[in-house]
Amino acid sequence: MTLSGTAAARAGAGGVVKVVGVGAVGVVVLCVSVAAAVTFGPADIRVADAWSAVASHLGGKPSELSPIRDGIIWNLRLPRTLLAAVCGAGLAVCGAVMQSLLRNPLADPFVLGVSSGASTGAVAVVVLGVGGGVVSVTGGAFLGALSSFALVLLLSHTLGGSTDRVVLAGVAAMQLFSALTSFVVMTAADAETTRGILFWLLGSLSGAGWTDVGVCAAVLAGALLVCGGHARTLDAFAFGEDAAATLGVSVARTRLVLLSVTALLTAVLVSAAGAIGFVGLVLPHAVRALAGPGHARLLPLTALAGAVFLVWADTLARTVLDPQEVPVGVVTSIIGVPAFVLVLYRTRSNRSTR
């Protein structure tokens, strides 16, 4: 008994080592991906150039790059790539949390209508001039997203507060705000504005700046801490809310905290990069199929997978039809769906064995 006890303890420690190992590999892959992604595209930039540009801006020795190439790296490619990583990580984690919390495999970061609220807010600023120039498009999108989330909370509370009510309230809010957006665009916008808004609705990282990266990364870090602290609580929801309650979970409080954190993170990400689909819906399923359902492992690995995925998706989006740019949301789905089917196919057999 004692022997097998230590064996199990060692196996437990081995599990931790394995998770840390996989995580470390993931971090390395992410860093390599970011470094590589910066070099892709016109202007023939090498990794060494990127390094020297970064070093010079962080207070090292001045780089020997021309100001134009330095600007391409420091002002365009690097913030854009980093924002892709942050958005990918954030959307994927939000999706994983929503799916577990709402016990719905179709839940994604936009299930509470946050993306449609954001688009309505943005359109209100761009087309209708709401805010009188004081509120930026990003600010408008953020306020729209929060209004939608508030509406969903209010509706679901009025309708009874169970998880399926939350999902239904989200669907209702999504329809309402999509309709409002379409209405405003159809009645008030010219062709040029419509095109710009469409691009933003499908998601785009082309406007990324350092402010976006900083704000999104800070909110992501906070959200990861909160969600990570609730990892075991999320496990407890596997057999439903009553079962979670009998395992010592404060169900109502947990739901409010996690819904608010994920909605806030989604709102910030959507205001910076538009509604990039697919990442939050499908990546959590892919990682779950490979890493198992435990959230202590699932959440960090999902974040890394989302980050790497979106870095490469955005690199493709800006280079494949160069000089024209494809909305990144289109790319995520076109390359993501076959990859997802492959993961499901490969994990099919060992999931059904007795």
Add this chain to the structure above:
Amino acid sequence: MTSTPTRSAGSTGLRAERVSRTAGGALVLDGVTIAPRPGTLTGLLGPNGSGKSTLLRVLAGVLVPDAGVVTLDGDPLGAVPRRTLARRVAVVEQHAETQVDLTVADAVRLGRIPHRRAWAPATAADEAAVRSALARTGLADRARRSWRTLSGGERQRVQIARALAQEPRELLLDEPTNHLDIQHQLDLLGLVAGLDLTCVVALHDLNLAAMYCDHVVVLREGVVVAAGPVEEVLTARLIADVYGVRASVTRPEPDGRPHIRFLGTAHEE
């Protein structure tokens, strides 16, 4: 069948005193008092809608009574932190369902959640509790099986193993034998009856209750109509009163426990 109670004198376990609870405007529990005797198996009987499930949910602290109080060792449940309660009282539901692809061991490990802190990895004590729970429920060889591939009886066993991993002293079960064939019903209740815990189990089948329970509490429309040792409570008269069914109750050897033979509904006479 049951072992001697191990708790210290003065600790009273889980009790409900004059609890009432409404649901959708109707009174589901009306002044129910129940004090399961430590270390014994108490059966909760009564027709559908008599308040068995609601009483279990109130005892588990999932529902708060509108009136009356549930106490754990004399402390009102409202004053007991949730995690402390979950380390003490475990619940097995009628029909557990999940969409998550768990293994048997994953599902049993859920029972350690109230014992673990956020961020901390599983301790040797956690692993030992999970192993012991799997062994006691005869699931040790199936730990790596996927929950989805299990039969109904195996799933209920896993839920009991998960409950045991919580290391509770009180175990509440809500009609755990529904959806099971007769072999698995006997198997499951035999397992529960052999546990050295204070168990309260809601049951439909009076003969199963007669076979395994030490005490029974009979509910009708939210009111306790009878409570006591199973052989005293389960009489033909009570069954006619509560269920509207004619029955003859005998005490066949070897154990002299009541055996109920149903003769028809009351209005067939």
